[in-house]
Amino acid sequence: MGPMTLTNMADERGRRPAGGSQPAAIALRRVHKNFGAVQAVKDIDLDISSGEIVAFLGPNGAGKTSTIDIILGLSQPTAGTAEVFGMAPRQAITRGLVSAVLQTGGLLKDFTVRETAEYTASLFVRPRPVDEALNRAGITGIADRRVGKCSGGEQQRLRFAMALLSDPELLILDEPTTGMDVEGRRGFWGSIRQDTARGRTVLFATHYLEEADAYADRIILLRHGQIVADGTSSEVKAMAAGRTVRATLADADPVALSAIPGADNVEVRGDTVLVHSTDSDAVARYLLTKTPARDLEINTRGLEDAFIALTSDDNDTSAGGSR
């Protein structure tokens, strides 16, 4: 498989395998999690099929980590059920079906990199060779270094190597590149991308929007413990933001433009009109057939705008969550 651009990858992965007889990689049913009076997760239903690359996107406190902890069996849901490959999360872990790179997973400073990996490997029934995992995580060169002397990025790669040892069917990454510099982040995602080419299911939480856009074929936006959007990155963008149609039109009539189905915001700046709409096709068709408009441009707002629109507090979420 030759090198591919990110766009290519997203296109190829766009297809989602149907459930079939294979149990879903992750199945959450009406999951709630309360910490005292705080509802961290509110009624989440989620199915992730084998082979999907899914991003959990949301601001801090949206419930990403709480949901991941439930999927990994690190915490019990207050209500609802969580299944991984058709079994309880802990069972899936003891069989080496699931592994994770966590934000909070501690490492022992006085082990070397290789010892840490050997320790982890010895706990599984049929682990992959330690050297192979170190190699795939790109840390063969520092195998004999003490963990305490490794940089944050190197420690994160070690956690990634540990997660590969059981050759899991499902890999979960909770904000895996937090605190890495740009180069470290790129290298880390390069390793993960090479690895996921093998057909592993991946769920990662992030608040780096560009990461979700570039690496996931499905984005799930979380806000206040609820799923507010679920779709491909272009679907999520369109769901929140719609598109803006810009055209050159002399003597535009804002009232007539506002009457176009789907148009929710009309701006006239001299000879330029900007119509924001959830149905940009209808606006374009109207402008081109019913008015002398020219120089038509249609722009999608970025994922970042979608993210802010869908997750900010003062937003009416009725537009999202359809799916």
Added chain:
Amino acid sequence: MTTQSVPAPAALTREAPSLGGFNVTVLRLEIRRLLRNRRTVIFALIFPVVFFLAFGLNSAYANESAGPGSHGNVSAFVMISMALYGAVLATTSGGAMVSIERAAGWSRQLRLTPLSPVAYIVIKMLTAMVLSLASVVVVFAVGGLTGKPSMPM
């Protein structure tokens, strides 16, 4: 990159380890790590020996009887006391390690592996007991080499 390569159902018939993940590799790595910790080695292995050499060999009292009715001399009494001190210190520090690892988040990391909590505690206990055995052996070996302690049956 292909969604066709979904794992064969055979991949889902994987097994969980027996004994909750307990194995000799982990034990070996834990002991090696413990011996690498300079503070542990100083307090559990070197201190008892130094104390024995300082207090157990003083010719003013070393050969005196350890007490009425006892068969051993003071040197033997000090040697056994120091071995016991080393052994107790080694096992207690082994217990403290569990809480340190918990605070560092290592326990949470281990929960992503098949290792069961019981197997983890057993590994920690065995590691601590191996160190305490080492402590006793070292003190007794040094005592034997000095030839001072005597405790005829």
